Amino acid sequence: MIDLMTDSRFQGLEPFESRIWLSSPTMHGDEQRWVDDAIQMNWVSTVGRNIDEIERQIAEYVGCRYAVALSAGTAALHLATKLAGERLFGQAKPNAGTLQGRKVFCSDVTFDASINPVAYEDGEAVFIDTERDTWNMDPEALRKAFEIYPDTKLIVLAHLYGTPGKMEEIRKIAKDHGALIIEDAAESLGAKYRLNGQWVETGTLGDYNCISFNGNKIITGSAGGMFLTDSREDADKVRKWSTQSREAAPWYQHEEIGYNYRISNIVAGIIRGQIPYLEEHIAQKKAIYERYKEGLKDLPLTMNPYDENNSEPNFWLSCCLIDEDAMAPMVRGEQDYLYKSESGKSSPQEILEALAAFKAEGRPVWKPMHMQPIYRTHPFITEEGNGRGKTNAYIKGSGIDVGADLFRRGLCLPSDNKMTEEQQDRIIEIIHRCFL
Numbered sequence: 001m002i003d004l005m006t007d008s009r010f011q012g013l014e015p016f017e018s019r020i021w022l023s024s025p026t027m028h029g030d031e032q033r034w035v036d037d038a039i040q041m042n043w044v045s046t047v048g049r050n051i052d053e054i055e056r057q058i059a060e061y062v063g064c065r066y067a068v069a070l071s072a073g074t075a076a077l078h079l080a081t082k083l084a085g086e087r088l089f090g091q092a093k094p095n096a097g098t099l100q101g102r103k104v105f106c107s108d109v110t111f112d113a114s115i116n117p118v119a120y121e122d123g124e125a126v127f128i129d130t131e132r133d134t135w136n137m138d139p140e141a142l143r144k145a146f147e148i149y150p151d152t153k154l155i156v157l158a159h160l161y162g163t164p165g166k167m168e169e170i171r172k173i174a175k176d177h178g179a180l181i182i183e184d185a186a187e188s189l190g191a192k193y194r195l196n197g198q199w200v201e202t203g204t205l206g207d208y209n210c211i212s213f214n215g216n217k218i219i220t221g222s223a224g225g226m227f228l229t230d231s232r233e234d235a236d237k238v239r240k241w242s243t244q245s246r247e248a249a250p251w252y253q254h255e256e257i258g259y260n261y262r263i264s265n266i267v268a269g270i271i272r273g274q275i276p277y278l279e280e281h282i283a284q285k286k287a288i289y290e291r292y293k294e295g296l297k298d299l300p301l302t303m304n305p306y307d308e309n310n311s312e313p314n315f316w317l318s319c320c321l322i323d324e325d326a327m328a329p330m331v332r333g334e335q336d337y338l339y340k341s342e343s344g345k346s347s348p349q350e351i352l353e354a355l356a357a358f359k360a361e362g363r364p365v366w367k368p369m370h371m372q373p374i375y376r377t378h379p380f381i382t383e384e385g386n387g388r389g390k391t392n393a394y395i396k397g398s399g400i401d402v403g404a405d406l407f408r409r410g411l412c413l414p415s416d417n418k419m420t421e422e423q424q425d426r427i428i429e430i431i432h433r434c435f436l
């Protein structure tokens, strides 16, 4: 544990008075107005003007025909996965998932909510390794996956930390194999991507698209999510499923399994108050990213990269990756870790501990799904092909695993858009001291 009283590296630096968060909600006042409006009008339910408004405004902003507001991004991902499953393989019985016995190619370095819906629908996630240019799904590994499992018809892809992945290539591969794409834009609302020369928003790049308004996202409703589509039929279906699949009968009549996934009009009020500030939040997050990039440029590390010509991230989280030869020893168990300090070097856990000692919140890069205990028996595909079973007592090396490498050497830096420049400078200084 880092002790600020005895560790001479941190002498003269004061802890923050109040905690600096990784990414916390930033309220502006309009949120209260729309919440109050809902209460005064007694639209305290899963119908109301706030819901209608946020659906209209987000569809307009993102550039899609329909947006269906739901209780969470996870709910949107679940219903998107179910829609894809039904389209590809037909309707399932009420007690079975639509993906029974089917493989689905999934982003590996992402939050588990992206891909858990594949399991909800009884499918098997096959994890696709990550590329180094944007830290997203590697098109090369995806090509390999189609060589190994050519019958696969569905891809679930997330844009990590608000940085668009290589969508042009991935959409082409999907098309060549007749596969559908579920786009998880939970972390990337407002990020732009140049697709075939045209700038478009993330959240319009898949066959089914999802966003999140979770408390840590670029704008928030405390919770909430949306399903985005150009298909009237899909939007209607998601609306129906999310409200317990009621039929147009005078009594409760059900032809299909339903879910209680619709958003609350109160939560929608918060989101309605946040939407006008989306661009402002993005600009603040970008300034944070640029400030870290400049302030850390003399250290042996790099920032999370993006394609400067073909994408404009929303810069939701700023991250860094320590150079291999500047990595001090660090090992992680399932729930604990050990590291050693070495002069001129550091490690993610050491930096995270130092930040925590100063009351600032960072986080390791998301642990890849193929390394998660729950998914350890699932296939993992790299540029080399099968990424499982690559270790050998008699041969050195263990094969490519970009995700594991990002997890080992990378960390997410405090990226709260309420952080002042002075506070960020102190964080930059703390990181420098870790390398002393």
Ligand SMILES: Cc1ncc(COP(=O)(O)O)c(C=O)c1O
Residues within 6 Å of the ligand: 072, 073, 074, 075, 110, 111, 113, 114, 158, 184, 186, 187, 211, 212, 213, 214, 223, 224, 225
């Ligand atoms: C990539 C990704 N997908 C899905 C989700 C789930 O969204 P929600 O928390 O709104 O259910 C999150 C974050 O929460 C996420 O970061």
